[in-house]
Amino acid sequence: MNGAANNSPDSARLVTPAMxxxxxxxxxxxxxxxxxxxxxxxxxxxxIWAIYALSFNLVLGTAGLPSFGHGAYFGIGAYAFGxxxxxIAPNLWVCLAAALLAAALAGAFVxxxxxxxxxxxxxxMTIAFGQIFWTISIKAHSITGGEDGxxxxxxxxxxxxxxxxxxKNNVSFYYFVLxxxxxxxxxxxxxxxxxxxxxxxxxxxSETRASHLGYRVWLYKASIFTLSAGLSGFAxxxxxxAQLAAFPDVMSLHHxxxxxxxxxxxxxxxxxxxxxIGVIVFLVARDVIGAFTNAWMLxxxxxxxxxxxxxxxxxxxxxxxxxxxxxxxxxKSVAGERLRLLFRSx
Amino acid sequence: MALLTAKGIHVRFGDRVVLEEVDFDVREGEFHGIMGPxxxxxxxxxxxxxxxxxxxxxxxxxxxxxxxxxxxxxxxxKGVSRSFQIMTLFDEFSARENVLAALPEFRDxxxxxxxxxxxxxKWQDAALDVLAEVNLAEKADVKAKELSYGERRALEIAVxxxxxxxxxxxxxxxxxxxxxxxxxxxxxxQRLKGKLTIVAIEHDMSFLFSLADRISVIxxxxxxxxxxxxELRENEWVRRSNLGKFA
Numbered sequence: 001m002n003g004a005a006n007n008s009p010d011s012a013r014l015v016t017p018a019m020x021x022x023x024x025x026x027x028x029x030x031x032x033x034x035x036x037x038x039x040x041x042x043x044x045x046x047x048i049w050a051i052y053a054l055s056f057n058l059v060l061g062t063a064g065l066p067s068f069g070h071g072a073y074f075g076i077g078a079y080a081f082g083x084x085x086x087x088i089a090p091n092l093w094v095c096l097a098a099a100l101l102a103a104a105l106a107g108a109f110v111x112x113x114x115x116x117x118x119x120x121x122x123x124x125m126t127i128a129f130g131q132i133f134w135t136i137s138i139k140a141h142s143i144t145g146g147e148d149g150x151x152x153x154x155x156x157x158x159x160x161x162x163x164x165x166x167x168k169n170n171v172s173f174y175y176f177v178l179x180x181x182x183x184x185x186x187x188x189x190x191x192x193x194x195x196x197x198x199x200x201x202x203x204x205x206s207e208t209r210a211s212h213l214g215y216r217v218w219l220y221k222a223s224i225f226t227l228s229a230g231l232s233g234f235a236x237x238x239x240x241x242a243q244l245a246a247f248p249d250v251m252s253l254h255h256x257x258x259x260x261x262x263x264x265x266x267x268x269x270x271x272x273x274x275x276x277i278g279v280i281v282f283l284v285a286r287d288v289i290g291a292f293t294n295a296w297m298l299x300x301x302x303x304x305x306x307x308x309x310x311x312x313x314x315x316x317x318x319x320x321x322x323x324x325x326x327x328x329x330x331x332k333s334v335a336g337e338r339l340r341l342l343f344r345s346x
Numbered sequence: 347m348a349l350l351t352a353k354g355i356h357v358r359f360g361d362r363v364v365l366e367e368v369d370f371d372v373r374e375g376e377f378h379g380i381m382g383p384x385x386x387x388x389x390x391x392x393x394x395x396x397x398x399x400x401x402x403x404x405x406x407x408x409x410x411x412x413x414x415x416x417x418x419x420x421x422x423x424k425g426v427s428r429s430f431q432i433m434t435l436f437d438e439f440s441a442r443e444n445v446l447a448a449l450p451e452f453r454d455x456x457x458x459x460x461x462x463x464x465x466x467x468k469w470q471d472a473a474l475d476v477l478a479e480v481n482l483a484e485k486a487d488v489k490a491k492e493l494s495y496g497e498r499r500a501l502e503i504a505v506x507x508x509x510x511x512x513x514x515x516x517x518x519x520x521x522x523x524x525x526x527x528x529x530x531x532x533x534x535x536q537r538l539k540g541k542l543t544i545v546a547i548e549h550d551m552s553f554l555f556s557l558a559d560r561i562s563v564i565x566x567x568x569x570x571x572x573x574x575x576x577e578l579r580e581n582e583w584v585r586r587s588n589l590g591k592f593a
Contacts, residue, residue, distance in 0.1 A: 013462075037451060112593070152448050193463060193464070194459045194460060194461050195455055196456060196458060196459050197459070199447070199456045201439075205436040205438055207433055208430075209430075211418045212396060213419075214422035214450075215456060223457075317407055
């Protein structure tokens with residue numbers, strides 16, 4: 001399942017074969033992405049949005065909490081990265097930590113109000129808080145630059161003490177983001193297969209039962225919301241580096257909707273990798289369909305509706321069903337086994 | 347000595363009084379049944395005992411400690427577990443995972459993000475032991491939603507007992523079961539009796555009268571009678587309320 005813990009041998013591993021396959025594929029991406037007619041920068045976008053979507057799916061897929069204002073934390077991370085760079089310390093690690101912490105603090109604050117809510121009330125509260133943060137980002141002109149955004153954010157070098165890497169080049173920055181993505185994937189995989197992840201999954205299925213088993217449900221909800229917000233902020237900090245700016249647009253409701261669409265289209269409700277798949281489909285669709293028409297979102301919206309109506313488990317779920325229906329023939333093949341490893345836990 | 351004592355419990359929803367001055371006690375090791383017609387307030391009383399509903403008045407003591415108004419998670423940690431009339435399982439989890447989530451040692455690791463659940467053999471084994479108690483060991487890896495109705499009822503009890511409770515509260519455990527299912531459940535509860543203190547709401551009078559040490563009859567939000575099964579058969583109020591006719 002989603003994040004969902006399962007009982008496969010992979011669930012006890014820190015690094016799974018599926019991860020190695022994905023990382024290897026991504027590590028070679030700069031070598032072949034242009035041949036597909038796509039520009040290399042999309043690789044950076046995919047990885048950053050993947051970190052964001054995987055973090056978001058902790059809340060939506062693992063804990064079953066419908067958060068529709070998550071763009072706020074992504075944006076707060078972006079602004080925190082820029083503001084830290086301008087006003088505190090122009091150091092990559094400090095600024096990324098500031099992005100994570102600022103978003104986590106905002107998430108913790110919001111979670112105090114929403115963690116006792118569920119369902120539609122929870123969803124509306126997240127939208128309301130998202131809109132509040134978005135409005136603040138536009139109105140606090142002296143801090144955020146208002147609608148113009150926070151400009152001239154630099155890609156600070158990755159200084160490891162003995163060696164430092166310049167990230168101004170898109171390729172070097174891509175590999176830096178890939179390393180961050182790899183770490184986040186490992187951490188999230190471990191987390192969702194831990195007792196903590198199991199309890200969140202239990203809460204998704206029945207808050208009442210979880211509470212009567214002795215779990216302080218609101219604290220789990222608050223903690224996962226805070227963690228998810230913090231990691232979204234981390235992705236936002238990377239996004240500020242990628243864009244060399246932070247804009248209020250990413251905090252808006254429709255941008256918050258993007259991550260929901262990515263997660264659901266990819267199959268975040270049933271697969272760990274669902275959000276990642278959704279990000280790829282979304283961004284590639286944006287560029288490919290966008291090359292033919294400005295109304296690309298209309299077509300993606302139709303795809304989203306079709307998936308919700310006919311295959312709510314998303315692309316990953318559809319793939320899993322397809323493989324299972326094909327039966328033993330596929331399972332026994334090497335390719336089938338690889339793909340099973342990629343999608344089962346999935 | 348009473349393990350659980352409720353005194354003067356009064357609950358109202360809006361202007362509707364659901365429980366009025368209910369006194370109740372359960373002795374250590376006792377099977378205490380609760381019976382009464384639909385809408386009498388039995389489940390509300392259960393919800394009060396297990397922290398789901400706060401009483402407007404009255405007090406609850408568990409082993410001498412005042413636990414009135416404690417939330418359900420706190421009550422559960424004090425050793426009160428329950429099953430639900432409308433089954434409340436983690437349907438996407440296997441039977442083993444349902445039980446595992448109820449184990450106190452698992453619960454105490456609930457905030458641990460580093461351990462791998464499947465790597466903790468002692469948890470897996472403990473869960474399997476509990477399932478074996480309710481004859482579900484062979485179905486350990488079957489998802490809860492794929493179990494038969496009777497198996498789900500047994501799993502509900504397994505989940506409740508996995509918490510190693512001091513008091514096990516069963517809310518209409520035979521609800522929806524056929525005669526075979528009731529017989530199997532009766533055997534199971536018989537095995538648990540003596541090891542655990544049990545409070546059970548039940549409509550199946552033959553089930554209740556054959557297992558309970560004492561029975562409280564709730565009607566119109568009040569306890570109208572209490573006693574051993576044989577005492578209740580002779581009770582005038584129970585006869586009048588037509589509740590004892592199946593016993």
